[in-house]
Amino acid sequence: MYKEYNPNPVKSNRVDDCSVRALTKALNIDWETAYLMLASAGFAMGDMMHSNDVIGSVLRKNGFKRDFPPSNCPDCFTVERFCTINPEGNFVVFSQNHTASVIDGVLYDSWDSSGNTILFVWYKGEEPAFEIIEEETEDAV
DSSP states (O other): OEEEOOOOTTOSOOSSOHHHHHHHHHHTOOHHHHHHHHHHHHHHHTSOTTSHHHHHHHHHHTTOEEEOOOTTSTTSOBHHHHHHHOOSSEEEEEETTEEEEEETTEEEESSOOTTSBEEEEEEESSOOOOOOOHHHHHHHO
């Protein structure tokens, strides 16, 4: 399920702040605090604040761990499907050039990115479920 969420104080659909928006929801902080956390980590690492390494560093420091969809069916997991099979939990999902938060089965984003394929997930607490239906792995081969 998708719920529109845009904590950006300017309330525009600016690009490149998806990691900031995702952190606000996952860490329950305001947009400015999330922005400064990412900017500070990026500066310290000599990298851009929206790079996977920088976002991961901030999430790791806040108790998150990373997981990946199974390698035998890497294209099987859209954000929508992930939400359906993970009705509980705090996740930050990464897809091609995008980051969003999923809290208790709800995708929070400024646009409906539920059709995106997940590359990896950061989670806090229970590991995410990645259920595979047998026909999917046969189709993927």
